[in-house]
Amino acid sequence: MYWKKKTHEQIKQHIFSALEANLDYRGDRPILGIPGTYLDTTEFYPDAPFLKDAPYMSAMVRNPNHIGVHTLSETSVLPVFAGTQDVEKDLIRLCAEEIFQAAPNTVDGYVATGGTEANLEAMWVYRNYFMREKGAKLEEIGLVYSSDSHYSMPKGANILQLQNIIVPVTEDTREVTEEALEKAIAAAQEQGVHYFIVIANLSTTMFGSVDDIDRYGDFFSSRELPFMLHVDAAYGGFIYPFTHAESRFTFQNKYMNSITADGHKMLQTPYGTGLFLIRKGFFDYVKTDEAQYIPGKDYTISGSRSGANAISMWMILQIHGSEGWRYKMEMLCDRTERICNKLKDAGIPFFRNPYLNIIAIRAAYVPAALAEKYQLVADSYEHQPKWYKIVVMPHVRPGVLDQFVLELLSPKQQPVA
Secondary structure: OOOOOOOHHHHHHHHHHHHHHOOOOOOOOOOOOOOOOOOOOOOOOOOOHHHHHOHHHHHHHHOOEOOOOOOOOOOOOOHHHHHHHHHHHHHHHHHHHHHOOOOOOOEEEEEEOOHHHHHHHHHHHHHHHHHHHOOOOHHHEEEEEEOOOOOHHHHHHHHHOOEEEEEOOOOOOOOOOHHHHHHHHHHHHHOOOOEEEEEEEEOOOOOOOEOOHHHHHHHHHHOOOOEEEEEEOOOHHHOHHHHOOOOOOOOOOOOOOEEEEEOOOOOOOOOOOEEEEEEOOOHHHHOEOOOOOOOOOEOOOOOOOEHHHHHHHHHHHHHHHHHHHHHHHHHHHHHHHHHHHHHHHOOOOEEOOOOOOEEEEEHHHOOHHHHHHOOOEEOOOOOOOOEEEEEOOOOOOHHHHHHHHHHHHOOOOOOOO
16 A cells, blocks of 8 residues: 655646646637536636635536546546546545555446445445346345444435345444344345345444454355445545554455445545445446436436545545555544543443544443533434544544543543433
């Protein structure tokens, strides 16, 4: 995993060159068939002085449409935006090959509107795969996920009419055991489910818990049950590979067929940057042949989408480089570990994966007023919370963390009823 960091000037030059390679609606070429996609000039005037030093904002104003999947062929979808679409292609290559260790030219992908869409895209692909390749009936396809998984799983199952197979986790370790998996799958089989779309978490939103991808893969393989495995790394995708050198969440692992990784979490890109990566050949199952007026067709749920979002992800990864980003993520984990050690010394129960920056503390040990003061997130706002979480992000200063622990322990809080 290595890519060299770029300077601000190099990034600026690269993005402005890409924008110049796009069609300029304000130029001399006669353009009648394609809608003018730049932002309304009444409010977003294109010659604002600051834009010459702001490649991302310039991309926002120029508003390139990145509809489609640009890694599928050399023919660009809407070739009038080929310049910035090439930036997205390079982003997909970097993430697939450098971060998730895919062999060259073996993975396709696109920047979705977020992790929810990217997860739904995977479910859509695999549902159609089972129906087309295996002759599966809709009611025979189940979506397998843990009870800690993101709510995009039941949402996707509802939209795509998949059967929900929710596997409970252990209370303290947030783990899916083989016994729990065995019981859930046996019950689903009794209900006529024979094909399985499996979601492995990297990591869960509330706890930062990480599923055992090999346990899932070995379980279904050993029983010769048809399955496809997708990794929801919307949260952990841009931290875990940098803090865990032996991560099994890579394309070197035969079980991982696709993965979601949000830019607008750890990368701190604008909202609307959910990365979706999948092994080559699988996008064919969701090709929209009806989109015949689009060169190259469309394969995505979102359809038209902003090229500026892909540009923002590319810029942030390039300004840090792989070593700079690794250092930043390790620093967050170091600060997280420091707080965990204080909680451990005080005997306050918590859950934390050692490679992530989320701490879930037993709610019984956190007064509600303290949770409100520090904006801790509860696992439920409809029932009595069992857990509160802290996310150690760059804006969280060490002094604030220390002050929280000081208030939590002084006087030492007793478990609340």
